[in-house]
Amino acid sequence: xxxxxxxxxxxxxxxxxxxxxxxxxxxxxxxxxxxxxxxxxxxxxxxxxxxxxxxxxxxxxxxxxxxxxxxxxxxxxxxxxxxxxxxxxxxxxxxxxxxxxxxxxxxxxxxxxxxxxxxxxxxxxxxxxxxxxxxxxxxxxxxxxxxxxxxxxxxxxxxxxxxxxxxxxxxxxxxxxxxxxxxxxxxxxxxxxxxxxxxxxxxxxxxxxxxxxxxxxxxxxxxxxxxxxxxxxxxxxxxxxxxxxxxxxxxxxxxxxxxxxxxxxxxxxxxxxxxxxxxxxxxxxxxxxxxxxxxxxxxxxxxxxxxxxxxxxxxxxxxxxxxxx
Amino acid sequence: xxxxxxxxxxxxxxxxxxxxxxxxxxxxxxxxxxxxxxxxxxxxxxxxxxxxxxxxxxxxxxxxxxxxxxxxxxxxxxxxxxxxxxxxxxxxxxxxxxxxxxxxxxxxxxxxxxxxxxxxxxxxxxxxxxxxxxxxxxxxxxxxxxxxxxxxxxxxxxxxxxxxxxxxxxxxxxxxxxxxxxxxxxxxxxxxxxxxxxxxxxxxxxxxxxxxxxxxxxxxxxxxxxxxxxxxxxxxxxxxxxxxxxxxxxxxxxxxxxxxxxxx
Numbered sequence: 094x095x096x097x098x099x100x101x102x103x104x105x106x107x108x109x110x111x112x113x114x115x116x117x118x119x120x121x122x123x124x125x126x127x128x129x130x131x132x133x134x135x136x137x138x139x140x141x142x143x144x145x146x147x148x149x150x151x152x153x154x155x156x157x158x159x160x161x162x163x164x165x166x167x168x169x170x171x172x173x174x175x176x177x178x179x180x181x182x183x184x185x186x187x188x189x190x191x192x193x194x195x196x197x198x199x200x201x202x203x204x205x206x207x208x209x210x211x212x213x214x215x216x217x218x219x220x221x222x223x224x225x226x227x228x229x230x231x232x233x234x235x236x237x238x239x240x241x242x243x244x245x246x247x248x249x250x251x252x253x254x255x256x257x258x259x260x261x262x263x264x265x266x267x268x269x270x271x272x273x274x275x276x277x278x279x280x281x282x283x284x285x286x287x288x289x290x291x292x293x294x295x296x297x298x299x300x301x302x303x304x305x306x307x308x309x310x311x312x313x314x315x316x317x318x319x320x321x322x323x324x325x326x327x328x329x330x331x332x333x334x335x336x337x338x339x340x341x342x343x344x345x346x347x348x349x350x351x352x353x354x355x356x357x358x359x360x361x362x363x364x365x366x367x368x369x370x371x372x373x374x375x376x377x378x379x380x381x382x383x384x385x386x387x388x389x390x391x392x393x394x395x396x397x398x399x400x401x402x403x404x405x406x407x408x409x410x411x412x413x414x415x416x417x418x
Numbered sequence: 419x420x421x422x423x424x425x426x427x428x429x430x431x432x433x434x435x436x437x438x439x440x441x442x443x444x445x446x447x448x449x450x451x452x453x454x455x456x457x458x459x460x461x462x463x464x465x466x467x468x469x470x471x472x473x474x475x476x477x478x479x480x481x482x483x484x485x486x487x488x489x490x491x492x493x494x495x496x497x498x499x500x501x502x503x504x505x506x507x508x509x510x511x512x513x514x515x516x517x518x519x520x521x522x523x524x525x526x527x528x529x530x531x532x533x534x535x536x537x538x539x540x541x542x543x544x545x546x547x548x549x550x551x552x553x554x555x556x557x558x559x560x561x562x563x564x565x566x567x568x569x570x571x572x573x574x575x576x577x578x579x580x581x582x583x584x585x586x587x588x589x590x591x592x593x594x595x596x597x598x599x600x601x602x603x604x605x606x607x608x609x610x611x612x613x614x615x616x617x618x619x620x621x622x623x624x625x626x627x628x629x630x631x632x633x634x635x636x637x638x639x640x641x642x643x644x645x646x647x648x649x650x651x652x653x654x655x656x657x658x659x660x661x662x663x664x665x666x667x668x669x670x671x672x673x674x675x676x677x678x679x680x681x682x
Contacts, residue, residue: 104583163581164588165551166560189582194563197548198555200517206643207516209547225645228436232648234443239642245548277560277591281576284583298681322682332580336566336601342584349580357681367545378679379657380672387433391659396675400662408669413682416673 095182095219096128098175099152100168102189103134104284106143111187113150114251118214119185120151125216126182129153135171136162141264148262149255155264163283165194166275172199174269176241183221183242185214190349192245205241210367212250229389230367248348248371288341296327299355301346301373302339303331305362305383305402309339314406315361321410322357323417329353331369347372361402365390382406419476420533422464424500425523425549426457426482428491429542436543443645444513445543451487453494456538458605459598463568464536465499466603472570473534477501481526483511483519493616497608502620504530510626513638515645516544520552525631526624527557534575535595539564550597560590563597 097119102109112132119130131154132147144155156175160167168191172184176199184199186192193209200207212233213224223236223244293299300322302315312328319326330340332347346353348368358376363369365381365388373379374393381394382402391397398405430436431450439446461480468475480495480503482488492503506526514522527535537550547563554561567578573592578585579599590596608616626633634640658675662668676682 102582109582163586165562169555190564190579191581193547194551194561197516197520197546197551198561200548200642201520201552201555204642205517206641207546207548208643210545226651227438227648230651232438233651234438234648235646237644237646239644242643272558274554274558274560277594278562279589281587281589283586284581285585285587287585333601336580336599342580349582357676378681380676386661391657393654393657395657396672397657397659398662398668398672399659400665400668404665405662405668405672408665409672412669412673413676416677416682 095123095126096179097123097130097183097185098172098181099130099132099185099187100172100191100195101132101134101147102187102191103136103139103143103162106140108143108146109187110253111189111246111248111251113147113187113253115185115187115246116147116150116152117254117256118251120256122214122216122221126219128180128182131156133158133171133175135160135168144264145261148260149258150253151256152262155262157264157266158269159266160269160271160275161280163280164278165191165198166278167271168195169198169202170269170271170275171267173202174267176203181241183244186245187251188246188248196243196245200241200243203241205243206238207243207245208236209245210247211244212247214244229392249352286342288343291327291341291344293327293329293344293346293353294351297325297355298322298357299327299329299353299359301329301331301358301360301363302334303360303363304333304337305364306334306339307362311403312339314403318359318406318410321413331363360390361406363390364388365393420473421477421479421530422467422475423479423481423527423530423532423535424457424460424464424495425535425537425553426461426480426491426495427454427541428452428482428484428488429454432542438648440647442513443647447485451490453491454538454541456540456542456598456600457495458498459600459602460536460538461495461498461500462603462605463598467568467570479504479530479532481523482506483522489621492621494608496619497612497616498606503622505621505623506626506629507623508626510633510637513641514636515641515643516546516548517552517642518636518640520549521556522629522631522636523549524553524556525629527553529629533592537595537597539597539599550595554595557595559593559595561595561597562588562590564599565596566599566601568596568598568602
């Protein structure tokens with residue numbers, strides 16, 4: 094019997110959508126392997142309702158460990174404790190930093206292997222094979238595991254499917270003695286929102302500013318272009334621009350920001366790193382203006398313009414305004 | 419007095435067309451190589467801790483695992499300001515996965531017994547994101563990745579990073595392994611003098627046996643994640659590309675393209 098354990102990321106009482114996607118996928122794969130999918134919650138305030146709700150996505154059991162959330166070390170200890178008491182072949186994370194951290198550590202602790210940025214999983218010869226895009230997503234490698242297989246999925250790779258809507262599962266509390274390393278980490282603040290609250294998820298047109306914009310002031314170029322498109326357009330940013338303090342975190346697209354799928358995505362000075370791509374690749378049309386012809390975004394843009402955005406974008410805004418009359 | 423170890427890696431230069439050897443499933447590492455760009459931020463972070471006096475740093479030591487050519491990455495690390503370097507190189511390591519590589523690195527770190535280990539959050543080639551966590555697990559130390567602000571007070575680090583729900587602030591007690599993001603600093607350029615002098619700084623070359631590493635835990639034998647030949651994903655229709663020579667004309671082409679798709 095091969096069971097699969099899924100780490101369930103949660104914050105403020107809500108289970109992360111990517112964790113639910115991992116649970117849905119694990120449930121399907123576990124049934125093919127003749128096992129079950131279980132979910133693990135680590136936190137000090139996890140309610141029965143939140144933990145039990147994973148039953149709707151196909152998990153048959155939820156474990157709960159009372160330990161600090163948001164840092165990797167307690168998760169490693171919690172995973173280790175649960176893995177020790179059952180027959181598990183795999184651990185899946187739905188994507189995110191903790192998947193890299195706790196995933197790498199639990200693979201090392203239990204003599205297993207890890208695959209990150211996994212976009213597909215299939216059963217072959219009674220075991221899981223993980224699909225990992227490489228070289229700027231131009232190829233996909235297969236990863237086979239010896240011993241425990243730890244899988245950190247790419248953001249949005251697995252869809253959350255309510256296969257048993259309304260079902261809940263029993264929640265089992267597990268007491269874990271934390272390791273020394275866990276005692277040396279303390280989360281002071283979690284999920285701090287920096288900057289204004291902007292809404293980018295409902296926009297039909299998203300003008301996105303990247304590092305190439307150069308400064309906070311230069312976001313006016315993006316603002317003017319959004320204004321030219323009119324009512325359904327908004328301005329968003331890449332992580333580089335947000336970390337530089339040029340734009341509010343609430344308007345960030347990508348791995349640690351929002352996932353968007355507007356009718357038109359228009360990137361200004363956006364390089365198109367994979368962490369950004371995962372948050373916007375479902376956009377209907379992708380236009381990129383960047384002076385670096387080697388920027389990865391040109392590999393997946395529908396229309397790529399190699400040139401100086403500071404010259405092109407204002408002229409484009411004027412032309413769109415003129416066209417709309 | 420403290421010592422900082424920086425984990426570095428040689429990666430193919432960004433301009434090199436990278437490919438996978440279909441026979442082995444491993445990255446073809448021929449072609450021009452360079453120091454992993456994320457690692458230059460880790461070295462810069464170490465130097466800033468030293469220069470600011472936040473930590474009384476005696477020594478910054480760069481460590482790498484890789485083929486003989488990886489010496490160049492160590493020279494670069496030293497030219498950026500590391501005091502000396504260590505190169506673990508052995509045919510037994512070929513084909514190691516991230517867990518095996520992290521184990522080997524941890525054995526090297528143990529020999530140095532530093533107070534802090536810094537690394538780049540990801541490599542430009544393998545992009546495993548997890549090596550810091552594996553090293554820390556082998557040492558029994560805490561680890562944190564994607565750190566974009568690092569402050570030290572005694573033996574307590576205050577780290578900031580962006581995670582799934584916003585910015586997190588985490589306190590970590592030394593010794594620890596911290597992997598940094600590229601937003602943490604702007605790496606300096608090495609001076610010509612530093613580049614010329616890099617080859618004169620101490621470089622220790624070790625085999626698996628020298629470092630007391632269990633050869634059964636590394637390489638193709640020891641790895642637990644086995645990569646097999648790469649497949650081409652379904653090709654996406656190539657987009658249109660405009661090289662801007664005449665901005666008025668470029669803008670007209672963009673407007674036409676948008677208008678055809680009813681996006682204006």
